[in-house]
Amino acid sequence: MADQQPVLEIRDLSVEYRTARGVVRAVDGISFSVPKGAILGLVGESGCGKTTVARSITGVLHQSARIAGGELLLHGRDLVSGPPKAWLDARWREISFVPQSAMNSLDPVYRIGSQIEEVLVHRGGKTRAEARARASALFEMVGLNPGRLDEYPHQFSGGMRQRVAIALALALNPSLVIADEPVTALDVIVQRQILDVIRDLQQRLSLSMILVTHDISVVAYLCDQVVVMYAGRVVESGSTREVLEQPRHPYTMGLTNAFPDLESAAHELVPIDGSPPDLSQPLVGCRFQPRCPFSLPVCSSDDPRTEVAETGARFACHRHAESDLLRRHSRDIATWQRPQ
Amino acid sequence: MTSAQTPTHPLVTASGLSKRFAAPRRLSDLFNGQRPHIYAVDGIDLCIGKGESVGLLGESGCGKTTTGRLLLKLTEPSAGSIAFDGVAIDTLKGNDLTAFRKRAQLVFQNPFDALNPRFTIERVLAEPLVNTGVERASHRDKVEKALAQVRLPPLSRFEGLFPHQLSGGQLQRIVLARALVLEPDFIVADEPVSMLDVSVRAGVLNVMREVRATLGLAALYISHDLALVRYVCSTTLVMYLGKIVEQGPTADLLKMPLHPYTRALVNAVPVPRVDQSHEALPIIGNVSDARGQPRGCRFRDRCPMAVARCAEEEPPLRDLGQGRQVACHLA
Numbered sequence: 001m002a003d004q005q006p007v008l009e010i011r012d013l014s015v016e017y018r019t020a021r022g023v024v025r026a027v028d029g030i031s032f033s034v035p036k037g038a039i040l041g042l043v044g045e046s047g048c049g050k051t052t053v054a055r056s057i058t059g060v061l062h063q064s065a066r067i068a069g070g071e072l073l074l075h076g077r078d079l080v081s082g083p084p085k086a087w088l089d090a091r092w093r094e095i096s097f098v099p100q101s102a103m104n105s106l107d108p109v110y111r112i113g114s115q116i117e118e119v120l121v122h123r124g125g126k127t128r129a130e131a132r133a134r135a136s137a138l139f140e141m142v143g144l145n146p147g148r149l150d151e152y153p154h155q156f157s158g159g160m161r162q163r164v165a166i167a168l169a170l171a172l173n174p175s176l177v178i179a180d181e182p183v184t185a186l187d188v189i190v191q192r193q194i195l196d197v198i199r200d201l202q203q204r205l206s207l208s209m210i211l212v213t214h215d216i217s218v219v220a221y222l223c224d225q226v227v228v229m230y231a232g233r234v235v236e237s238g239s240t241r242e243v244l245e246q247p248r249h250p251y252t253m254g255l256t257n258a259f260p261d262l263e264s265a266a267h268e269l270v271p272i273d274g275s276p277p278d279l280s281q282p283l284v285g286c287r288f289q290p291r292c293p294f295s296l297p298v299c300s301s302d303d304p305r306t307e308v309a310e311t312g313a314r315f316a317c318h319r320h321a322e323s324d325l326l327r328r329h330s331r332d333i334a335t336w337q338r339p340q
Numbered sequence: 341m342t343s344a345q346t347p348t349h350p351l352v353t354a355s356g357l358s359k360r361f362a363a364p365r366r367l368s369d370l371f372n373g374q375r376p377h378i379y380a381v382d383g384i385d386l387c388i389g390k391g392e393s394v395g396l397l398g399e400s401g402c403g404k405t406t407t408g409r410l411l412l413k414l415t416e417p418s419a420g421s422i423a424f425d426g427v428a429i430d431t432l433k434g435n436d437l438t439a440f441r442k443r444a445q446l447v448f449q450n451p452f453d454a455l456n457p458r459f460t461i462e463r464v465l466a467e468p469l470v471n472t473g474v475e476r477a478s479h480r481d482k483v484e485k486a487l488a489q490v491r492l493p494p495l496s497r498f499e500g501l502f503p504h505q506l507s508g509g510q511l512q513r514i515v516l517a518r519a520l521v522l523e524p525d526f527i528v529a530d531e532p533v534s535m536l537d538v539s540v541r542a543g544v545l546n547v548m549r550e551v552r553a554t555l556g557l558a559a560l561y562i563s564h565d566l567a568l569v570r571y572v573c574s575t576t577l578v579m580y581l582g583k584i585v586e587q588g589p590t591a592d593l594l595k596m597p598l599h600p601y602t603r604a605l606v607n608a609v610p611v612p613r614v615d616q617s618h619e620a621l622p623i624i625g626n627v628s629d630a631r632g633q634p635r636g637c638r639f640r641d642r643c644p645m646a647v648a649r650c651a652e653e654e655p656p657l658r659d660l661g662q663g664r665q666v667a668c669h670l671a
Contacts, residue, residue, distance in 0.1 A: 047538040164358035187399040187564055192608035192621055216540060241614045258542040259612045260567035269571065271543030275507045 006033035013070035028281040096169040098179035113149030138167040140299040159190035164238040226301035238313025253330035356420035382582035391556040395569030398579035445519040447529040451511035461498040486517040509540030590663035
């Protein structure tokens, strides 16, 4: 898998928003790639830029946003510098999107079937009859009854609408599916059903996928690789096992500790005090430094370089050489507590 | 202390509690002259002891939020009764009702919406004191005390600040402090951390656990998040379509669930570890319609173990010893 060309490679991508308070660089020089047939989890807190990354890959950004630099290589071809037509053509056919709230992404006044057929006819160049057959097949693929194609969105439950959104994303056999918090609004059982649909489809169709989430347990359940973002930067990335079991960045250590776990919930959860920095202000040094219990003077003056391990894992921390020691300290709640 | 055996000092007791809402009428209902109802809560009994923290688990639409609102007298039951510290609350009026409100408080779900954006933080925190006629001279002390309980800095640090100037984690603590400022005996927290980011959620959960222990507060935590319930509650009730299907000490209940629905809930939760079981879910379909009061077990159409008896006879909540109760014919 490692020798193959990745489906998508992001190189040094930056995205800026124009706001009343000035320019906010929500994504600041991030790089990662999505291997063929793998699910990559993009995790971080709200406001870290993960949704902006997902949206910039589809080329559908808010009108106040622009890609300020970097490359998005789809099968080796750059979308950012290429003709806009190529990007437009890639949408749905090559790159598709499962939005966060499927509740609001379906048009309430059209039958579900006709919304799927619309994509197939207008973007996929299929005839009406072909589109109808394909829509039925897609419904079956995501575990819905094709007999309900003629119903309206309000007749479907939240979980079923999420399945429709997944079916829509798969309509034209894209090479990359981007799902933004696909299970966040759902109940535990429905959430698990949708996660299983995604897992099953990924294995059967060897889909490549980016799963944007804030939930580490979803990443652990589904993803092969994980990219951890903080304040517009990638702080750590690598295989899910390596990143979750042996985090090298204090933020990742903090995230894994802060997560309640059913079996070991008796021990005290360890919160990370403070909140992420204001991205409209100029930032010097490591962005996690104000919240980091392990920071050194160098952390507030110099940006940490991104190091690459033999395994391919990447991490940006000045103290990465001591990560075993820091990991042990990070499990102690006293490490993270500071006077108010 | 478990709620299955009656706690030694019960604070809140509900028996036969029901709440029904009028369902939208279908054409056939008009012809048949029927007025269908949805039973959001359908004849539940519960008992929360002094200082006890109870979790109420369930999916959306199972009636857990309605149960919380009933216990606080924010909505009136269709049947059944609730007693708070030995006094029935359904007839409370005037000063007695104010006294009850002081002792039983709600912690809201969404801290971003729960506070008046035009009030300063100081006013937000003092408002419950003003509303219940607590003498003005003591306000500042009580507010400071509540802030310290939720581990926020003293009031001087919030001078002139409005809710939008605070972070989500701070706001949720303010919401909790506002509930604590009246020194209640009982709080209902409806999904108290579902709107918060993971890194701050842990801090708020720790504060909740601490407050419960130091103040001896009785609490009902309403959530669909098993980990939260595991973390803060000694006893857990599981609701399905308006009924309590299982209850018991939290640790035992989650380790060895007896009802097939609880088993599915526990099984469905992914854990933040790479090696985890990917067993298939022992459950099918979706929550069925809550219209009317169906015969038999409400879970039977999704239950992998259902037998003929489940369609005929509704399983009562049976006591299995060691504080555990379950409503299943087969458990």
